[in-house]
Amino acid sequence: MSDTAKLVFGAVLGVLYLVIGLLQMVGAVVGPLPGLDALSLTGNLFGGFVLLVVGAVFIAGVRKLAAGSGEGAIFVSVGFLLSVAFGLVELLALCALGLDAYLVGEWAEWSVADAVNPLLYLAVLGAVGFLAWGRTFLRGLTAA
Amino acid sequence: MKREIRIALTGNPNVGKTTLFNALTGSRQHVGNWPGVTVEKKTGKASRNGCEFEVVDLPGTYSLTAYSADEVVARDFILDEKPDVVVQVVDATNLERNLYLTTQLAELRTPIVVALNMADMAEAQGDPIDYRRLSAFLEIPVVRTVGTRGEGLQDLLDAAIREAETSPHHEHTIGYGNEVETLIATLVDALRTDADLSGRYPLRWLAVKLLEGDENVLAMVRGGAAFPRVEGVLSSIDADEYEAAMADKRYEAISAVLPQVRKASFREMSPSDMVDRVVTDRYLGIPIFLALMWGAFELTFTVATPFMTAIDTVVAWLAEFVAGSIEPAWLASLLGDGIIGGVGSVLIFLPNIFILFLILAILEDSGYLARAAFIMDRPLYALGLPGKSFVPMLVGFGCNVPAIMATRSIEGEKDRLLTILVNPFMSCSARLPVYILFAGVFFPEQAGSVVFFLYVLGIAVAIASAKLFRSTILPGEASPFVMEMPPYRIPTAKTALLHMWSRGSMYIRKAGTIILAGVLVVWVLASFPFGVEYGGAESFAGMIGHVLEPLVAPLGFDWKVAVALIFGFIAKEIVVGSLGTLYGTGEETLPTALLADPGLSAATALALMVFVLLYTPCVAALGVIRKETGSWKWTGFSVAYGLVVAWILAFVVGHGAGLFMGGM
Amino acid sequence: MMDGTCPLALLAAGTEAKVADIRAGKGMQARLFGMGFCPDARVKVQCADRGSIIVSVGDARYALSRGIAMKILVGCAKETA
Ligand SMILES: Nc1nc2c(ncn2[C@@H]2O[C@H](COP(=O)(O)OP(=O)(O)O)[C@@H](O)[C@H]2O)c(=O)[nH]1
């Protein structure tokens, strides 16, 4: 895939991460925002910060790509990597909490829907980008 | 034929010495990317063809002129202990710099074998090394190895056997040009008169080192018979100039060989450099770092929960089983209340510790941690701390014992001492149970924020103390920062797990020894004199508490807390267990008992948490402080300083909070 | 600008140069030689945004504090984009 595809995809992801991160941080400070249930914001200030950071990496890459700098592609690739990494963190946390609920016998009250959060579902998009571009990038990185 | 051969593994930092050492000896220990992490002399055994090998893993060093404590260890071992064969592990992807050390080792006239490690990486980069030709040029056996996959080990040992049995050893030295060679000859003549030195070290090597202005070698010569003549020669020349000229000659010799053994390839900008552009970006570097740290702590605390629940269940079941089925009652009490309860309250944090160490190992092995240290260098430098203090500080959140040991890679003595002294303020996971208990009971709504506040307070105290020490007892600036940025690698599960284990197992050992002993002491003090109520006011523990009560009374603590704090000195987790004992409840009902105690208010609980955070390192940490600083004075200072700071801050925080919440 | 020398610390990111001289203290000097910083070695500044810089020499990358980078003098040779 071309740099243009990467640029567009990175820009979409970047904006998503930034907007959702911003909403989550605002929500964490002023309390749950109405009408945003579909986004499953967690009210976790630090989680919001992480979303912003990942978004910022994407946007920095997109801006460099748009300006014609080859470095931008690396920023976007690192963005995919971060996106997937934090998705994994959240996935592991989710499994752990589920397991714990099972162990203490609160399995019935536990639901995946409650545990889903933006870092988790945005990572699905990140993973798509990672599969498209990230693997060759990683191979190049560790071979050299 | 020699049956036992001693080989020393030496080489630059991060070339895979420890990996090879593990592969050769099968021992389990630290493997990592952090430059200079091999700080201890590790020995192991291997055998091949009826030969027994004693293998020593030395710290990484760039040259034989020692600069840091690590390098002194490496050099002194080779010089003074005279291993039968020195195996220099060489990073095949970084040949030029690695061979510089080879040229120095060759002057020592010890048998050398070069292990051309990371051969897989060099080949993957399309830059394979013709090791046979390299061997021919160097006149040193060169063996191709891949430490991570255990390739080339047999060849390496075979070569070592051959080298150990060949004697005498000819010098493979490089010529430094007429002018220098004349000086070397003059110095060698002079040195010959010092019988003691000439018996122990190759004269040419001594002469070369003297010309290079090596302080250690000069110190060896000083006072000897040869000194006046040596000094005469040295004072007539400008040593600085020769040092550079000789280094030049060595690199010249190396660059003459390199094109013969590999295709010269020059990469414009490797992907590794490009990733560095992102993670060290002026604006994004620190945010990315903070985000990753958040991820690390998120994993540490959430992923551990099911494991903690499981351990908790097992311990509780065991304690109950013992209490119900063992006679006589005192034995049941010793086993149940004492050992199982006490050690159990410590074991429950194993999941936290292991997960944190695993994440650190992954970050370290991937190469990111070195970048993080680079990013944090400036902020740390502003605080008077060296950039390399960063990893010890981070490890301190897990346990201060391995953290303090990790300070060995810090070069300056003062820097190192400073890092050791402020490290205990990093809130280790042993303190967490105390926070969880008290924050959970007294601040059920804001427990998370309270715990977070304590972590931040710990960091703030560490920073303030560093500033204070810098301007008083340890004046000066942080020493300059020089650190290798290893290339990024995908960490293998095996190395990461080994790495985690080597740090985490210290904690298990601690639980099995110091904490077990501490728990027994607590039980004895709480049960005697014979016949008293367990942990009651008449027990020894109660008496000690009453004696100490006046000291902590201004903080709002009563005798029970005083006793718990004393026991917490053994290991801070014990505070929780001993309070359970002293309140005469199990850990299950301790929260209720605490809430019901009219002497404990939310403000007092806060003061107590602050006190536990800051007061004196635990016994295990003090043990390493003593060992690492080599001084009882600094160890004592660490205790005293911690106590004073804890008392003052607990007082301020407790009374401050009391004003807001009422009832101190 | 082939003739002049200037401290490594003053080079911009992406600049390549040749080491001309090293003026560090005794032990540090030996260490720097061992690391590959010796006269005529080609170095390239990879990152210069912060308190320290990242420099590559041969196949190795190092983070150096500005203090040390001031002691490594390089010939101000060519710049790459
Ligand atoms: N690809 C590759 N990696 C290696 C090899 N040997 C060691 N490593 C990796 O290099 C890193 C540093 O190794 P370590 O043994 O700690 O180096 P030391 O500082 O010299 O003891 C670790 O992450 C190892 O997994 C090798 O032969 N090939």
Ligand SMILES: [Mg+2]
């Ligand atoms: Mg090692």
